[in-house]
Amino acid sequence: MKHPYLPITDENRKEMLEFIGVDSIDAFFADIPQSLRFKGNLNLPEGMSQLELTRHMTEISSKNATTSDFIYFLGAGTYDHYIPATVDHVISRSELYTAYTPYQAEMSQGVLQSIYEYQSLICDLTGMEVSNASLYDGATAVPEAAIMACRSTRKGKVLISGGVHPEYIETLNTYAPGQDIEVITIPLKDGVTDLERLASEVDDDTAAVFVQSPNFFGLVEDMNSVGDMLGDKKTLFVAVVDPISLGVLKAPGEYNADVAIGEGQALGNPMYFGGPHLGFFATKEKYQRQIAGRVAGATVDGQGNRGFVLTLQTREQHIRRERATSNICSNEALNALAAATYLSTMGKEGIQEVAELNLRKAHYAQKAITRLDGFDAAFSGPFFKEFVVKTKLAPSEINKALLEHRIIGGLDLGRFYPEMQNHMLFCVTEKRTKQDIDYLAGRLEGLV
């Protein structure tokens, strides 16, 4: 058959078979037992031309609501942030996106240097000393950090705040039994981690404490106290953070966290219905030989020129096999490149400005909504870009009504927390205008 992705012609086929000395392609499959040969054609739709495909994909995609035609106040771990135009242009450079893991350093300096820069940018943002090249997402960064903590402390228990994203906790619970890790969830008090309870649960077998800030409810946790409490204990403090928030909020390195992890999607990556995103993972130098995943490092060639290689590879599966620190191989390199481009474009000032915009707009929105009858602030603590509202009407009804006004409302928290029926989590990023927020408040006002 003739196909644009298949350059071998019938004439080529003939020549090639002749060169090998066989009559037909079947010769190459002769070692597949007859009983295992697939008979007939796969039951799949017939192939399409480019025009037909575009039409089909456009039609399917039109069944989804998008940020182009709805105003989103939905966050909860995946965010509609502004993406500078530089990002898509950089990740569309096909020398980069059609490459694989840089196994041959000399002809992969572009990818390697970009990973090194990504690591540097993540370190500066989080205030940590070393970073890996990325993990699958924020959720899988949690078990990877738990496994590292248990291995390096030789302890078997981790404590995780109930304010951590519920899907991250679920992911940890999936991974934990295989590594004999005991997971204890610390309950919340007024929407934030109950620190007294946390302190009472830390014992000699506690490898790590996970606290997310801002937590799932948007509230900024008292990370200073967690850092102080764990102080010189041999228990790792793992901070789960929103990278955008670090433009204003104290960095994990500033409150003595041992590990900073989180979801990096907000750094220049579209939402893509939940993936591909990227997990970032940064820690202190003393754990650099324990971390999971790829790491790039600077070195020199024979002439003393600076160059970059994958390094500390003896941690990894392709060298260490069953003794590897993780099974991860492919990570999210292109998403990390997007993050590096984003952070380079925004720079020192931009990351602060965007964080401040989020902070101010979210506070304006929170006031505008909780001023209304039937909408009360659920918590009184400090928050960043998300906040919880207690509603008189069922959130499902509210959201349904908002859809008619082309608004995607906040997350119905009853979905994850049965005890939080009639609670909604609203998110306001720099992309929402005052007009959007006033419009939302106006529609909500009309509901009660």
Place this chain on the structure above:
Amino acid sequence: MMRSEPIIYELSAPGRRGYSLPKCDVPEQDVKDLLPEAMLRERAPALPEVSEVDVVRHFTRLSQLNHGVDIDFYPLGSCTMKYNPKINEEVVRLPGLANIHPYQPEELSQGALQMMYELDQYLCEIGGVDKVSLQPAAGAHGELTGLYVIKAYHEDKGEGHRKMVIIPDSAHGTNPASAIMAGYKTVEVKSNEAGDVDIEALKAVLEKYDGEIAALMLTNPSTLGLFEQGIEEVASLVHKAGGLLYYDGANANAIMGISRPGDMGFDVVHFNLHKTFATPHGGGGPGSGPVGVKERLAPFLPVPVVEGKDGRFYLDYDRPKSVGRMKGYYGNFGVAVKAYAYIRTMGPDGLRQVSEDAVLNANYLMYRLKDHFERPYDRFCKHEFVLSGNIQKREADVRTLDIAKRLIDYGVHPPTVYFPLIVDECLMIEPTETEGKESIDNFAEAMLKIADEVKRDPEKLTSAPHTTVVGRLDETRAARQPDLRWTPAAGAEGE
């Protein structure tokens, strides 16, 4: 001319900026009035200050220091570096696919869910399995998911004591690493002279660990590029011992429409969408590693799975026997979209042609090279094959690494080297179906020239590459004195 590029931080100048944001249109309250001072950042993040032009030139120049499939041949074995169709890059950026939130209402996500459901069905058909989860983010993540499924299945049957996973000595490193991560112990089984699993060795392992076998993980075609001729017997022996068969789909590009893992006896199958289904490798991800299973294992798949009924699609969380969640949300959707577009473009005939051409290209290339390099297995291969640099090592003390580095000077990416571990001085070569005969011939000629250079001028190889921005890099130094981030002081070093 190729020149090195400064680190982005080295381009920084105070006061430069690469972004523009709208003015704050809500009351500009002081940050300190909104957050307690103790929660505020003490020192601003030391990110670079560069203009938009600086960013674009910097990363464009970096891209010029990199090799990709779009530049030339990239025969990295077991990685299936095929061409990444451009239309797929375009359609995935449609707002209705890129700018959609995972928690937006299901009734406003029907397009996304339909696509996931249909891709699940296509992969079932290609793999000969009954239900697929798109959640795993990469091949290794698929392995881990599959092993959790296997574990849950055994536990459900009251056989949680099964702790051993059998892995052939030719397996990818991720297989044993995933097994250990899932809480299993591994036992290796040898390959025989033909490159297949040694049946007697397998029997011995099964006997030794009678009642303890949870699964056998197998790549078929193997990492040697060979079809496991005894697969039916292997499957029957493992099943008889109460174990399950896990299919590592890294090499599925050889078998589409030709033979199906499910029909071979595999119970759990993962696919690498970034290999077989033409989604770009991205410099090391994002990948996608969907896992498919036979009916009896379906209840254990991660939550949620996508279901469809009467033309409506939904996420099913009500699966009490599920292993749980493997990551956030529903998998690498953006990657799945490209794989879906690829399958819809190729159709059943196209996919079969893909595998046939991939196998033809590999055999043709193997035949062009076989008289000049040692070929450890005298059989037709599937989509890839292995050679050994033993002759060159013996004759001129030139190593496979040197051959690889010299290939760079010829403008092609070297094959996978020193893997699989069971072949000395191994070169593992996978041309894929998207290379024309001219491209394969060019590579063959480069390899033949190199074989000749080994005899005449071995120094040309041991000092290669000569055409790149840097020469061979000091990896020992990189590992012993790790320099993993830029700092103003370290930046001066090595210049």
